[in-house]
Amino acid sequence: MMRNSSSTGLVNMKQKTLNLPEELIIQILLRLPVKSIVRFKCVCKSWLSLISDPHFAESNFKLAANTPTYKLLFIAKSAPETRSIDLDHDAMSLNSSASTTVKLNFLQLPPSSYSSLGIVGSCRGFLLLNCNANIFLWNPSTGVHNQIPCSPIASNVHAYLYGFGYDPSQDDYLVVLASYERNTADLLKHLEFFSLRANVWKEIEDTHYMNAGFYWNGCDPRVGSLLNNAIHWVAFHHDTVVNHIIAFDLIERRVSEIPLPDDFEHESIDYELWEFRGLLSLWVHHEEDDTVNIWVMERYKVQSSWVITLVVSFSEIPTQYFSPICSRKNGDIVGTDGDKGLVKYNDKGQLLEHHSYDEYPYVSLAMYTESLLSLPVVGDRELAS
Incomplete structure (x- = not known):
């Protein structure tokens, strides 16, 4: 009996697939999207072992560095659920194919607590979450998570600056926290960081900085902008009451000052640092003409290199507000409308989309x-659940 030629071809194809060199299979897997790779853990034990290997994860992250997949994560008000949007997709609708649902069940919080949950840092696929002084690290792509131990001095403080970053010299993640004591007349301040690898909090002495919006907005916490192995905030020196950018170097583990633009309006309270086109940037809100000025520091730490590269008008937005979050690979700028929506502009400042x-x-x-990526190992214990 003659075998059907198409069946023979299928068998041969399967045999060739199964006989691919292991190195070639690894190189193919390394270049796949993270979502696909996570699903492929179920293919066989050898793939589960390979994909779970920290070296594989690091190689995948480095290969994707030139074309990373950027996501925007939303935390709902009353449910242990988040929604994620692919920012490189054409549509920003939560009902589009670019949107997926991610569960936050590991927090085990009552529904009433989700209104207090905030994202206060993002680095290498991990998000830093804060809820009623409890701090968590979470990788939404893999579900890896861990709760950070409370600071020894955190019981009587109010946090006003948060930061989260990676120290490549020691393969370590640092959580940075600036706070002041609530019940002291002289406003004692603390700046400390937690090392995941050492599993310990350490305070930096002689902290003189306060949240630049302290006197106006009740010290709402600011989230640091991560760039050049440093976390950046706008803050004022408590002795001089002069605004500066302060930078916490994640490798040296020390603080330095970076000057703001000479023409920066210090009386403005609606501004924030962010990364724009790979450079340290500052956006400033101007209500009088419904615009946002985007400053860029073209040479890092050189004050004279500050320039306004873009002026965005938000007069067409019903909420009359716009705050940038990130810029896409094609130059588009995505931000919030200050209420319950997202806004997208092109690299010329023209409104493209409002949801x-x-x-x-x-x-x-x-x-x-x-x-x-997973979290560092302390001794024989991996910091992951």
């Missing part, structure tokens, strides 16, 4: 990059 999410009220949102 309101009235049906999905959220309390916090942040950008992250997909990754397979």
